[in-house]
Amino acid sequence: MNNKIARFLADRQPATPCLVFDIDRVEANFRAIRDALPLAQIYYAVKANPAPQILDRLVKLDSRFDAAGIEEVEACLAAGAAPSAISFGNTIKKISAIRRAHEAGVDMFAFDSDEELAKLAEHAPGARVYCRILVENDGADWPLSRKFGTTVAHARALMLRAGELGLDPFGLSFHVGSQQTTTGSYEAAIAKVAMLFTDLRDAGVNLRMVNLGGGFPVRYRDEVPGIDAFANAIMGAMTEHFGNAMPDMLIEPGRSVVGDAGVVSAEVVLVSRKGDDPVRWVYLDIGRFGGLAETEGEAIKYRFTTPHDGGETGPVAIAGPTCDGADILYERSNYRLPLALASGDRVEVLATGAYVTTYASQRFNGFAPLAEHYI
Numbered sequence: 001m002n003n004k005i006a007r008f009l010a011d012r013q014p015a016t017p018c019l020v021f022d023i024d025r026v027e028a029n030f031r032a033i034r035d036a037l038p039l040a041q042i043y044y045a046v047k048a049n050p051a052p053q054i055l056d057r058l059v060k061l062d063s064r065f066d067a068a069g070i071e072e073v074e075a076c077l078a079a080g081a082a083p084s085a086i087s088f089g090n091t092i093k094k095i096s097a098i099r100r101a102h103e104a105g106v107d108m109f110a111f112d113s114d115e116e117l118a119k120l121a122e123h124a125p126g127a128r129v130y131c132r133i134l135v136e137n138d139g140a141d142w143p144l145s146r147k148f149g150t151t152v153a154h155a156r157a158l159m160l161r162a163g164e165l166g167l168d169p170f171g172l173s174f175h176v177g178s179q180q181t182t183t184g185s186y187e188a189a190i191a192k193v194a195m196l197f198t199d200l201r202d203a204g205v206n207l208r209m210v211n212l213g214g215g216f217p218v219r220y221r222d223e224v225p226g227i228d229a230f231a232n233a234i235m236g237a238m239t240e241h242f243g244n245a246m247p248d249m250l251i252e253p254g255r256s257v258v259g260d261a262g263v264v265s266a267e268v269v270l271v272s273r274k275g276d277d278p279v280r281w282v283y284l285d286i287g288r289f290g291g292l293a294e295t296e297g298e299a300i301k302y303r304f305t306t307p308h309d310g311g312e313t314g315p316v317a318i319a320g321p322t323c324d325g326a327d328i329l330y331e332r333s334n335y336r337l338p339l340a341l342a343s344g345d346r347v348e349v350l351a352t353g354a355y356v357t358t359y360a361s362q363r364f365n366g367f368a369p370l371a372e373h374y375i
């Protein structure tokens with residue numbers, strides 16, 4: 001936990017559960033990504049954390065934005081982003097959302113299907129479009145599954161069709177899965193996209209852009225490679241496959257921009273034991289429904305700090321406070337917490353700046369949505 005957040009928690013003792021978020025850290029992360037990949041245009045994936053304070057700071061840094069819905073498009077515009085700096089990156093968009101974005105001046109849209117392409121041709125005529133390719137998500141702790149993207153052969157047909165429909169066939173995109181811990185996933189995806197680039201050029205379609213998506217990991221319980229390792233792999237693969245004919249390169253980091261900028265402060269509601277089972281159950285005042293949704297399947301393994309760190313530990317299951325059997329954070333991931341931990345202790349859940357606040361449910365069991373402090 002950084003000093004600024006630690007000081008805020010100590011001085012203010014805010015009611016729990018709450019997220020305390022260091023805006024300066026966003027700037028540091030953004031600059032580190034830009035330094036590592038100076039040739040890439042950075043489109044912050046707004047859905048990771050759409051707080052206006054974050055968008056404001058990123059606008060000041062000349063970031064661009066990847067929006068998943070029309071409300072996110074409008075939040076970026078409200079923060080002062082130019083419409084030309086916004087990509088509507090969701091492949092699943094309502095007609096009304098396409099129209100509103102197009103009217104607002106947004107002119108870059110993702111798609112991965114015939115029907116979405118037809119919608120774009122009708123409701124965002126002339127726009128730049130890019131097709132999302134289905135790529136392997138192996139190595140990702142939060143894979144994006146087969147829900148998005150299409151096959152290379154289908155993408156080829158779609159890009160040819162885009163031109164016929166009066167759209168600008170601008171480029172191709174992929175996403176290797178979120179919290180991606182292997183650099184090879186980007187290399188494999190770039191190789192796949194590069195082949196289609198060449199193939200389409202031979203067919204008379206001159207693409208100009210490759211969108212490498214997001215996926216860069218944050219350090220949770222386990223160490224992960226740093227941004228430089230990913231940048232080296234990406235630049236190596238781009239140079240190998242595109243040589244001097246380097247297209248525009250876009251990246252859409254979400255998690256890696258905001259993840260380690262936030263800390264959830266929570267309270268232990270109860271520590272209990274079931275008979276003589278050595279595993280204690282630790283119930284916090286935040287759980288799966290309070291915002292820690294990425295603990296689904298114990299996929300994202302957060303780190304915890306407690307007032308008793310350094311003392312003797314024992315095995316625990318960690319759960320949320322609701323009367324719902326699914327509201328368990330970790331039961332199988334071999335978590336250990338101090339034996340001295342007791343009701344009323346404050347604990348911190350580290351690196352919770354991404355994909356937490358917006359996942360919090362509304363009043364489930366009467367609990368208020370997660371409070372947020374941007375400092």
Ligand SMILES: *Cc1c(COP(=O)(O)O)cnc(C)c1O
Nearest residue numbers: 045089178214215252253254255
């Ligand atoms: C969610 C998403 C991202 C951000 O992914 P991270 O893993 O948070 O970096 C980028 N692009 C698209 C299209 C997304 O849906």
